[in-house]
Amino acid sequence: MDFNFTEEQEMVRDGLTRLVREQYDWDTRHGVIQSEAGWRPEIWAQLAELGLLGMPFSEEDGGFGGGAVDAMIAMEEFGKGLVVEPFVPTVVCAGGFLKHAGSEQQKAEHLGGIIDGSRIFAFAYAEPRGRFDYADLQTTAKKDGSGYILNGHKAVVVGAPWATHLIVTARTSGDQRDRDGISVFVIEKGADGVVTRNYPTVDGRRASEVYLENVSVPAEALIGSEGAGLPLIERVTDEAVAALCAEACGVMKVAHQMTVEYSRQRKQFGVPIGSFQVLQHRMVDMFTEYEQAVSMTYFATLKLDAPEKERKRAVSAAKVRIGQAARFVGQEAIQIHGGMGMTDEMAIGSYFKRLTIFDSEFGNVDHHMKRHIALA
Template identity: 80%
Template sequence: MDFNFTEEQEMVRDGLSRLVREEYGTETRREVIASEAGWRPEIWAQLAELGILGMPFSEEDGGFGGGAIDAMVVMQEFGKGLVVEPFVPTVVCAGGFLKHAGTTAQKEEHIGGIVDGSRVFAFAYAEPRGRYDYADLETSARKDGAGYVLNGHKAVVICAPWASHLIVTARTSGERRDAQGISVFVIDKSAAGVVTRDYPTFDGRQASEVYFENVTLGAEALIGEEGAALPLIEQVTDEAIAALCAEACGAMKVANDITLEYSKQRKQFGVPIGKFQVLQHRMVDMYTEYEQSVSMTYLATLRLDASERERKLAASAAKVRVGQAAHKVGEEAIQIHGGNGMTDEYAIGHYFKRLTLFDSEFGNVDHHMKRHIALSAG
């Protein structure tokens, strides 16, 4: 199998690498995440101008004919700079729902805005008591004539403070945890009855608790078939998992490089700590974890177009392996840096925070281990 990237993908990688180096230095990022906005709309606009936001969409949908591999290339570079701009919620998640199940009118209304950067989406799926079960929903969308009335609470909605629109999962029929009766809606965040409570996350991003209080939705807000959205949600979240794994790989690559460089400069007993064999072994282990993560990310990305079972197996396997590696690399990097690693001034602490929080997105290691075992047994 040919694992080489195309000339266009290499050009995108080089361009993004340069952009991240120039615009996402440690000091600059620290100032951005501490600012009132918490992100840079001008960078988002620049990504749109470069065609990055339109890469994964087909030309028919107004994009540039790319796919999951292109998104993987983008996310690896974003991971290297700990980029906070909402590529996964907007392009991968919202774009995924629209690509796979959106009507022609929905695609025309929203995808163009994603591609040109004028529309930012957040994916509101998690609930306080739902854990990682996408079917465990208390948020409801009650039928009201041709439309719906939405009520409920979504927790830790990443990038929601910046969003103009939300993709929301809700129960339209059945009982809590039923696989049937789940639907997906696209909502203007400024709609009457949408209330948000914004806060920063541990890794420097922004999130919201989102409350829906008798939000009136038209029939055009429904994406896909009413009550049959669970397979669609699983497909889109598997695509998001592959993209986040790529981001984690980029972050691990830099964490390893920073730690190696630190080991050459930091001295104990008059010699660089990198001379100590025990630390050399630990850094080799960190590099091995990174390389295995890259391989599993490639596999998960390539299997996104495979059968449903193969896609799920590959996504869960990657989430487990990359999650374990992210924990290992982050922990070892901090320990090798010692107390310096936990200070805000040292870049490694920021990489540790992002790698730590990676495990909680779209299912942690334990959840995906169980999912993989269940799929393998079936």
């Protein structure tokens, strides 16, 4: 199998590397996440101008004919700079729902806005009691003439403070945990009855609690078939997991590099701590974990178009292995930096926080271990 990237993909990587290096240095990012806005719309506009927001979409849909590998490349570079702009919620999640199951009308209405950066989406799927189960829904969508009335509460909706639209999962029939009876809707965040409570997350991003109170949406808001949305949700979230794995690889690479550099500068007993063999071994172990994570990310990304069972097993295997690697690399980096590593004055603390939060997104290590075993 050829693991070499195309010339165009290498150009994308080089362009993003420069963007992150020149406009996403540590001090700038720290200032951005402390600001009231919490992100930079001008960076989002640059990503649109560079074609990155349209990269994974087909040319027929107005995109540039890329795919999951292109998203993987972008996410790894974003991870290196701890980029907070909502690429996964908007391009990977919302874009995934639209390109896999959106009607021609929905694609025409929304994809162009995603590609040019004017429409920003957040994916409202998690609920306070759901515990990684996409079928465990208390949010309901009841028929009202030709449309629907939505009621419910969605938790930790990443990117929602900046969003213009929401992708919402809701139960249209069946009991709370039935696999059937789940539907997916696209709604305007400013619609009547949508109430949000915004807050910063531990890793520097922004999220919202989203409350839906008798939100009326037309029939055209339904993505795909009514009541048959769970397989679509699982497909899109698997794509999101693969993208987040790539981001984690970028975070781990920089965390390892920072740790090696710090060990060369920090002195103890009159010599750099990097000269101590036990710390050298630990940093080699960090690098080994990172390399294995990269391999598993490639594996999961290349399996996204495989049959459902094969795709799920590959993605869960990657989430487990990279979740373990992220924890190890993050904790070792902090241990070698010492107490200062957890302060806001040192960048490594933010990389550690991002690696820690990674485990809880779209299912943690235990959840994906169980899913992988169940599919054996």
